[in-house]
Amino acid sequence: MKPLPRATLLCAALLALAACSSNRVDPSQYSGFLKDYSRLKPAESISGAPVMRWVDPGLDASQYRQVFIEPSQFYPKPQPTAVISEQTLQAITRYFNEALRRELGSVLTLVQAPGPGTIVVRPAITAVSTHTEGLKPYEVIPIALVAAAVNTAAGGRDQATDVAVEAAFLDGGNQKVLAQVVRKGSGKDLENDTQQLTLDDVKPVLDGWASDMRRSFVALRDKQH
Template structure:
């Protein structure tokens, strides 16, 4: 291959991979879990990650002292695969529940159910679609976790794991939507398309999401003083 042609191919590949690595959720990737996506705007999480978010401008954080966290779920309902087992899927939602309770429970009282002065957190790990090497489609797994094949220089197949979440925050009495967020993150790369995904591969992403939710609430509360 001529040097000029090789440069063009290399640049095209790098640009394509850069686009794929974006953590911003494109509207075409919305799952339908949230009631209304029209108000979402690009923003940054407390840790500086890009998100799509909406917060009710009339929200009075001081009116809420408790939080009820609904069990996290996959939306749409996933189908286990050879790479992502049913046990792993269950472990992911179970751990996300624990992370949310740990983080939000450190700054608010954990409620047993919706009620007065209570924010209801309704989270879902949602589907993501993506592309590889600029032109070829990924092997899209029809679940909330997408293992994306990328050819390495050595000829192997690394698996880049992407996880996305959508969450709604509701008033515990009226069920009015107080805020919404959509975001995604990258888990630990798998060495090949045969390696099974485990909870450990996505734990940092789940921990980061839960931590950002806590920091966002603290920041809103401080701003309202």
């Protein structure tokens, strides 16, 4: 078999590296859900995941004892597909609500309406998508590249799953924005482009987001004591 040109291999390697670093949301992918993106800066979540984030430098977390969690929503409203059904989309928002209530409710008192001493959590899932998985580093060799191309053409290649969220945290008394975050996560890979996405495929992502919100609040509160 004739070796592939070195430039082709280099391009494939770069694509593979790009795929590995794609878990930070690019500004071109912002949904418009948040009112102001200009203050967001690259950062790491408390679990080490890449995020875009802003926290009011004057925030005193210790003054907040309660949390009001607005129902999570999709923004913009998604269109179901053959792979991502309306039932799955509804299940995702319901489960994210439960995860947020479980995690934040363990360190703050859940309330039914905003007010003084209350943090308002305003979350939106801004993307749920599947796409053909990028080449893995070990595939950046001539024989594997050919095999991967054939598999992709036949629709048999793994499908990567991406989920993105944007969230604002407000003071329940005066509606001042206290913090904002934009982040993306990867769910379980689907076997091919016809396998349907289920809630179980993205549950770990949703659980991780909710856990990070709780851990970040606790860390900030403890640091200020």
